[in-house]
Amino acid sequence: MKKILIAEDDFFIRDIYSQIFLSAGYTVEVAVDGLDALEKVKVTVYDIILLDIMMPKMSGLDALRELRKLTPPAKDIPVFIITNLGQENVIEEAFKIGMDGYIIKSQVTPQQIVNEINTFFTNKETAAAQNKIT
Amino acid sequence: MKLTIRTKLLIGFTLLLVLSSLIQAFSFSITREYISSQISEFQLLEAKKGAGEIESFFTDLNATNLGLARVYRDSILMASGSASKNDLSFITQYTIKNNEHVRKIAYLTLQGRELMKYDLHGQVSQDQLNYELFTDSFKTAAAGKTAISKVYYLEKELGPHIDIFTPVFETNDKVAAVIKMQVNLEQLRKRIENIKSQDDGHIYIVDEEGRLIAHHSQQYVFERPNLSSRALIKATLTSSTPSPDAFSYNNENNVAVTAKAVKIPGINWVAVFEQPTSKAYDFLVFIRNFFLITLIGSSLFLLLIALMLSENLTQAIRKLQQSVQAIEHGELNTPILIKSGDEIEALSHSFASMVNQLLQRENSLRKEKHENEILLQSLTDAVVGLDSNYNLIVFNKAAEKLTGLSATNVIGKNVDEILHFYQQQELVPFAVYSLQEEELIRKLKEKGLNMSNDKGEKTTVSITTAPILFQAQQVGSIITFHDITQVQELEEMKLDFVSMAAHELRTPLTAIRGYASLLEMENAKELDDSGKQLIRRLVMSSESLGNLIDNLLSVARIERNIFGVEARPVDLTNTIKNVVDGLKQQANTQNKKLTLVLPHELPVVLADAFRVGQVLLNLIANALNYTKEGASITVTAEKKDNLLQVSVTDTGQGIPKEAISKLFVKFFRVSGSLKQGSKGTGLGLFISKSIIEMHHGKIWVESELGKGTTFTFVLPIAKPEDISNFQQNATETDLTVKSQPGIIVRKS
Numbered sequence: 001m002k003k004i005l006i007a008e009d010d011f012f013i014r015d016i017y018s019q020i021f022l023s024a025g026y027t028v029e030v031a032v033d034g035l036d037a038l039e040k041v042k043v044t045v046y047d048i049i050l051l052d053i054m055m056p057k058m059s060g061l062d063a064l065r066e067l068r069k070l071t072p073p074a075k076d077i078p079v080f081i082i083t084n085l086g087q088e089n090v091i092e093e094a095f096k097i098g099m100d101g102y103i104i105k106s107q108v109t110p111q112q113i114v115n116e117i118n119t120f121f122t123n124k125e126t127a128a129a130q131n132k133i134t
Numbered sequence: 135m136k137l138t139i140r141t142k143l144l145i146g147f148t149l150l151l152v153l154s155s156l157i158q159a160f161s162f163s164i165t166r167e168y169i170s171s172q173i174s175e176f177q178l179l180e181a182k183k184g185a186g187e188i189e190s191f192f193t194d195l196n197a198t199n200l201g202l203a204r205v206y207r208d209s210i211l212m213a214s215g216s217a218s219k220n221d222l223s224f225i226t227q228y229t230i231k232n233n234e235h236v237r238k239i240a241y242l243t244l245q246g247r248e249l250m251k252y253d254l255h256g257q258v259s260q261d262q263l264n265y266e267l268f269t270d271s272f273k274t275a276a277a278g279k280t281a282i283s284k285v286y287y288l289e290k291e292l293g294p295h296i297d298i299f300t301p302v303f304e305t306n307d308k309v310a311a312v313i314k315m316q317v318n319l320e321q322l323r324k325r326i327e328n329i330k331s332q333d334d335g336h337i338y339i340v341d342e343e344g345r346l347i348a349h350h351s352q353q354y355v356f357e358r359p360n361l362s363s364r365a366l367i368k369a370t371l372t373s374s375t376p377s378p379d380a381f382s383y384n385n386e387n388n389v390a391v392t393a394k395a396v397k398i399p400g401i402n403w404v405a406v407f408e409q410p411t412s413k414a415y416d417f418l419v420f421i422r423n424f425f426l427i428t429l430i431g432s433s434l435f436l437l438l439i440a441l442m443l444s445e446n447l448t449q450a451i452r453k454l455q456q457s458v459q460a461i462e463h464g465e466l467n468t469p470i471l472i473k474s475g476d477e478i479e480a481l482s483h484s485f486a487s488m489v490n491q492l493l494q495r496e497n498s499l500r501k502e503k504h505e506n507e508i509l510l511q512s513l514t515d516a517v518v519g520l521d522s523n524y525n526l527i528v529f530n531k532a533a534e535k536l537t538g539l540s541a542t543n544v545i546g547k548n549v550d551e552i553l554h555f556y557q558q559q560e561l562v563p564f565a566v567y568s569l570q571e572e573e574l575i576r577k578l579k580e581k582g583l584n585m586s587n588d589k590g591e592k593t594t595v596s597i598t599t600a601p602i603l604f605q606a607q608q609v610g611s612i613i614t615f616h617d618i619t620q621v622q623e624l625e626e627m628k629l630d631f632v633s634m635a636a637h638e639l640r641t642p643l644t645a646i647r648g649y650a651s652l653l654e655m656e657n658a659k660e661l662d663d664s665g666k667q668l669i670r671r672l673v674m675s676s677e678s679l680g681n682l683i684d685n686l687l688s689v690a691r692i693e694r695n696i697f698g699v700e701a702r703p704v705d706l707t708n709t710i711k712n713v714v715d716g717l718k719q720q721a722n723t724q725n726k727k728l729t730l731v732l733p734h735e736l737p738v739v740l741a742d743a744f745r746v747g748q749v750l751l752n753l754i755a756n757a758l759n760y761t762k763e764g765a766s767i768t769v770t771a772e773k774k775d776n777l778l779q780v781s782v783t784d785t786g787q788g789i790p791k792e793a794i795s796k797l798f799v800k801f802f803r804v805s806g807s808l809k810q811g812s813k814g815t816g817l818g819l820f821i822s823k824s825i826i827e828m829h830h831g832k833i834w835v836e837s838e839l840g841k842g843t844t845f846t847f848v849l850p851i852a853k854p855e856d857i858s859n860f861q862q863n864a865t866e867t868d869l870t871v872k873s874q875p876g877i878i879v880r881k882s
Contacts, residue, residue, distance in 0.1 A: 010641055016648030023656065084640035086687065088698035091878060100880050106640040106680045107876025109651040109673075116877055 002047040002121065003027045007037035007063065008082065009055040013105065017050065020110040024118070034058030038066055041074050048117060053083040053090070061094060068098045080117065139451065140444035147440035151433050162425045169418045174380050177394035177407045180329065184337035184405030185396045187325040192401070195317060196280060198229055199300035202313055206241060206302050211310050226252045235321035237295070240314045242266050244276050249311070266314065275299030275312045282401055285319070285341045292356040294319045294347045322348035323355070335409035340367055342402040354386060370395040370404045382411055450474040454482055466493050516615035519602070524549045524565055527610065536593060536617055556584040568599055568611065582618045594622040629690045636683045643683065647676040685817040689800060692824045699828040701740040703857040706778070707732065709743045710771055713750045720758060727766035728754070736771055737851040739778050745825045746849070752818040753782040753845045761786035774848065781846040788839040797835055798823040
C-alpha cells in the first residue's frame with residue numbers, strides 16, 4: 001500500500017483526487033496548504049506527494065523548497081506538482097528545486113494522474129531491480 | 135590680365151587720342167608745306183615786282199636817252215634836220231630839270247672828249263669839259279650798244295650813282311657820238327618803296343657785286359654795306375634762275391627774316407624781297423598753335439569724357455554690384471533700379487524683375503513653409519525629421535510633448551543621442567531599426583517600441599518611417615511616432631484579465647471534469663446507455679471548455695511574447711503518428727477516413743515537438759469538425775528542399791475566398807455558408823500560425839469551394855551545426871519529457 005499525501009486547497013479537487021487514489025489502492029492523506037503539508041511530512045513518511053502551487057499560507061513551490069532542506073527520508077520523497085499554472089518559467093523553477101513531475105490539472109483526467117503515478121512507481125521499481133542485478 | 139572698365143576705357147581713349155594726334159600732325163605738316171610754298175610764291179612775286187620796277191626805271195631812262203640821241207643827231211650831225219642846236223640844249227636841260235635823279239648829261243665823241251655837258255645849273259662851260267676814261271661801258275656804247283657803268287659813289291653825295299652810256303647813230307647806223315647820263319639811284323628807293331608789302335616785307339636791290347644800292351632805309355644805303363655774304367644773294371648772283379629755296383637770315387636790325395631774290399636781266403643786279411619770318415609765318419604759327427590748342431583741348435576733353443564715362447559706367451555697375459551682393463546675402467528688398475539710361479539700366483531692370491520673382495517665390499515658399507509648419511505642429515502624432523546622418527532636422531510640438539524635450543535643444547543632434555528605443559529590454563539604435571526587414575518593422579509597428587527620453591520616462595510608440603527622397607536619392611527620413619502607451623496598457627489589462635479569468639476558471643473546471651470522470655468510472659455499471667451518454671457528453675463539454683481556456687491562455691502568452699517554444703533537433707515521425715492515432719477513433723465514430731502518408735524517414739528539424747503536435751492536432755481537428763460524414767482526410771509529411779512540409783487535406787466543402795485571408799486572424803471564424811455552423815473559438819489557427827512562425831516556418835491554406843481544403847506548414851530542416859550546437863548547450867530542462875499534454879516528468 002503506497003502512502004500518498006495530496007496537498008490541495010480546493011475542497012472538491014482534494015475530494016476527487018482522494019477518491020480516485022483510494023479506489024486505485026493508495027493510502028491517502030490530505031493537506032490543505034503548504035504549511036500543513038510540511039507538518040504532515042515531518043511525522044509521516046509518504047511514498048509520494050501531490051503538491052498544488054497556489055495555496056494559502058505557503059505556496060507549493062515554497063513547501064517543496066523547505067521539504068528538500070529536511071533530512072532523509074522526508075527529503076527524498078518524490079513530489080509531483082499538480083497545478084493549473086502552465087508557464088514555462090514556473091515549470092523550470094519547479095524542476096530546479098527538485099520536483100519529479102508536473103501535471104496541469106485542467107488538461108488531464110483524474111484517472112490519467114493515477115496512471116502517471118502508477119507508471120512513475122513502476123519505472124522506479126524497474127530501475128531499482130536493474131540496479132540490484134548489476 | 136584683369137583690367138577695370140575704367141582702365142579699358144582710358145586705354146581706348148588714349149589710343150584714339152594718339153591716332154587723332156598723328157592725323158593732326160600729318161595734316162599740319164601738309165598744311166605747313168602748302169603754306170610755306172604759298173609764302174615762297176608770294177615772296178618771289180614781290181621780288182619780281184621789284185625787278186620789274188628797276189627794269190621800267192631803266193626803260194624810262196633808255197627812252198629818254200634815245201630821245202636825246204635822236205635830237206642830237208638831228209641837230210648836230212645833220213644840220214639840215216628839223217631840230218637846231220638850241221633845241222638840243224633846251225631838251226637836255228629840260229630832261230635834267232624834270233628828272234631829279236638825272237644829274238648830268240654829257241655828249242661825247244667816240245674818242246671820249248666831252249662836246250657838251252649839262253648839269254642842274256645848265257650848260258657847263260667849255261673849259262670845264264674833259265675826257266672820258268675808256269671804261270668798258272663807254273667802249274660798249276662806242277661800239278653801238280647802250281651800257282651801264284658800275285655803281286659808284288660821289289664825294290659830295292652819299293647815294294650810289296651810275297652812268298648810262300647811249301650811242302648816237304648816224305643815218306647809216308654808224309655810231310657818231312655817245313651820250314653819258316649820270317643817274318642818282320636815289321630814285322630807285324622811291325620806286326621800290328611803293329611795293330612795300332603789308333606784312334612788313336620790303337624790297338632792296340644789290341648790284342652785281344652785292345653792294346646795297348636801294349633800300350627803304352636811306353640811312354642804310356648810305357652805310358654802303360656789301361651784302362654778298364648773305365647766302366641768298368650769293369646764290370642768286372651765281373645762278374641764272376631764282377633759287378627755289380626759302381632763305382632765312384638776320385637782317386641789319388637783327389630781325390629774323392625770310393627772303394626771295396630775283397636777278398634782273400642785263401645788269402645782273404638782284405632784287406630781294408625780305409620779310410620778318412614771324413610775319414611771314416604768322417598764319418602758319420597760327421595754324422600750328424591752333425593745331426596744338428585743339429590737340430591739347432581735345433585730349434583734355436577726351437580724357438574728361440573718358441573719366442566721366444567710366445565713372446558713370448563703373449558707378450552704375452558698382453551700384454548694381456552692391457545691390458546684387460546685398461541680394462546675395464538675402465536682403466531681397468534692396469533697391470536695384472539704376473537710372474543710367476543705358477544697357478545697365480536694362481540689366482538692372484532684368485535683375486529687379488528677377489529679384490521680384492525670387493521675392494514672390496520666396497514669399498510663396500515662406501507661406502507654404504508656414505502652412506506646413508502649422509500642419510506639422512498641429513499634428514497629434516510626434517513627427518521627427520532626420521537627415522542622411524540621422525541628425526534631427528524637424529521636431530514638432532507633439533514630439534516635444536512626447537519626449538519632454540524642446541526642439542531648439544535637440545535639432546542637429548543625432549537621433550540616438552536623444553531618443554532611445556527598446557525592443558523588450560534591448561536597445562535598438564534607429565539606424566539599425568530602419569534597416570530591419572519589412573516584416574519585422576511591420577510587427578514592431580504593431581506592437582510598438584519602448585522609447586525612453588533623457589528623464590527616463592518611458593512610452594510605447596508605434597513608428598512609421600518614410601524616406602525623404604531628393605533626385606531619387608534618400609537624403610533623410612521622416613519618422614512619425616504614434617503614442618500607443620495607453621493602447622498597450624489597455625492591451626496589458628486585457629491580457630491580465632484573460633489570464634486571471636482563465637486561471638480562475640480552471641479550478642472549478644478541474645472539479646467538474648474530475649467528478650464527471652469519477653462518475654464515469656465508478657458508476658458505469660449502474661448506469662444505462664442514456665446515462666452513460668449523458669456523462670460522456672459532460673466529459674466532452676468540460677474538455678472543450680478546458681481547450682477554450684487553454685487556447686485563451688495561449689493567445690495571451692503569445693501576445694505577451696512569453697509563449698514558450700523550446701526548439702531542439704527532433705524527428706517528428708512519432709509526434710505525427712501519435713497525433714493522427716489519437717484522432718483516429720474520433721474519425722471512425724464520425725465515419726470519416728483519416729489517412730497518414732509518411733516516408734521512411736523524416737529529416738530532423740529544430741522544433742518543439744509538443745507545440746508542432748498541437749498545431750497538427752488543431753489542423754486535423756478542424757478538418758474533422760468542418761467536414762461531413764464520409765469525408766476523407768489525408769495527412770502528408772515530406773521533405774521539400776530544405777524544408778519539412780506537413781499538410782492536412784480534406785474533401786470538405788472548402789473555404790470561401792474572401793475568408794482565406796482572415797483565416798489566421800484571432801477570433802475569426804468562417805460563418806454564413808457553412809451548413810453545420812461555426813465551431814471552435816477562432817483561436818486555433820492564430821495559435822498555430824504563431825507557433826509555426828516561432829519556428830521560422832510558414833503556414834498557409836489552399837482551398838476550392840466544393841472540393842476541399844489543404845492546410846500546409848513548413849519547418850526549416852536543422853543544419854548539422856545546429857544539431858551539434860544544441861547537444862553542446864544542453865540545459866537542465868532537457869531532462870524533462872512530456873509524456874502527454876499537461877504532464878511533464880523528469881527523465882529517469
